[in-house]
Amino acid sequence: MAVIAVYSVKGGVGKSTLAAALAWSSATVSRRHTLLWDLDVQGAAAFLTGHERPHGKQAASIFSRETAPADLVRHTRWDRLDLLPADDSLREIDSLFARIGKKRRLARMTEALSRDYERIILDCPPVLNSLSDQVIRAADLIVVPLPPSPLSRRALTAIRDELVRNHKKHPPILPVLSMVDMRRTLHREAVAEANGWPVIPMSTHLEQMATRREPIGAFAPSSPAAQAMARVWTGIERKLCS
Numbered sequence: 001m002a003v004i005a006v007y008s009v010k011g012g013v014g015k016s017t018l019a020a021a022l023a024w025s026s027a028t029v030s031r032r033h034t035l036l037w038d039l040d041v042q043g044a045a046a047f048l049t050g051h052e053r054p055h056g057k058q059a060a061s062i063f064s065r066e067t068a069p070a071d072l073v074r075h076t077r078w079d080r081l082d083l084l085p086a087d088d089s090l091r092e093i094d095s096l097f098a099r100i101g102k103k104r105r106l107a108r109m110t111e112a113l114s115r116d117y118e119r120i121i122l123d124c125p126p127v128l129n130s131l132s133d134q135v136i137r138a139a140d141l142i143v144v145p146l147p148p149s150p151l152s153r154r155a156l157t158a159i160r161d162e163l164v165r166n167h168k169k170h171p172p173i174l175p176v177l178s179m180v181d182m183r184r185t186l187h188r189e190a191v192a193e194a195n196g197w198p199v200i201p202m203s204t205h206l207e208q209m210a211t212r213r214e215p216i217g218a219f220a221p222s223s224p225a226a227q228a229m230a231r232v233w234t235g236i237e238r239k240l241c242s
């Protein structure tokens with residue numbers, strides 16, 4: 001089992017889009033039992049897989065062990081892909097983690113879920129707090145979407161600094177250039193400098209995930225963006241299995 005966190009301290013960089021699309025690839029292309037776990041109160045992962053936001057307030061109580069993950073998991077319409085949706089209780093998640101004081105609580109939960117899943121994809125909120133601490137301790141790989149801009153570079157530096165400062169043993173980071181438009185000079189330069197990092201193009205199809213409410217592979221599998229996504233997923237699988 002492997003845990004892949006899609007994470008950045010910066011908002012709006014394409015984390016949820018990437019998390020939902022990669023989870024679909026994991027379940028459908030790699031045929032792995034996959035859980036897409038939404039840790040962000042905004043609830044984008046449910047939205048992007050066609051599910052309604054839960055009315056209850058139970059998602060956070062998984063961490064205090066009052067609720068079993070299986071009680072909240074929903075099957076999606078794609079074989080092998082399950083969703084653990086966010087709800088309003090996650091607003092309090094930072095203070096809950098501070099209160100329970102167990103730094104590997106999320107890691108323990110994902111370890112227990114390895115009975116049912118081969119891949120767990122975490123859609124993370126853009127925060128640097130006790131939740132991101134838990135994510136770093138649970139993840140086998142941290143995927144960081146990075147639109148080609150100086151501000152995203154700063155976000156990557158902030159994540160690297162945090163890992164070095166507070167997490168002696170930390171998982172590898174995979175930066176993924178996202179929303180790349182090769183007509184723009186800045187973007188072309190970023191790709192040239194990117195040491196072979198994977199590239200996800202700026203794409204109407206990826207944007208449409210939010211109107212169609214399904215991962216790109218399900219409705220435009222031969223589009224350049226879906227193929228780029230498939231390459232990113234294959235690269236992740238290779239990294240995890242090496």
Ligand SMILES: Nc1ncnc2c1ncn2[C@@H]1O[C@H](COP(=O)(O)OP(=O)(O)OP(=O)(O)O)[C@@H](O)[C@H]1O
Pocket residue numbers: 010011012013014015016017018040042044124125126178179180200201202203204206207208210
């Ligand atoms: N490669 C892309 N091309 C075009 N639009 C994209 C691409 N990736 C994401 N988007 C769009 O950009 C917006 C932000 O994407 P998304 O919600 O995935 O980012 P996020 O990092 O999860 O945001 P937040 O920090 O709020 O959770 C959405 O409208 C999404 O449809």
Ligand SMILES: [Mg+2]
Pocket residue numbers: 015016017040042044123124125
């Ligand atoms: Mg998001």
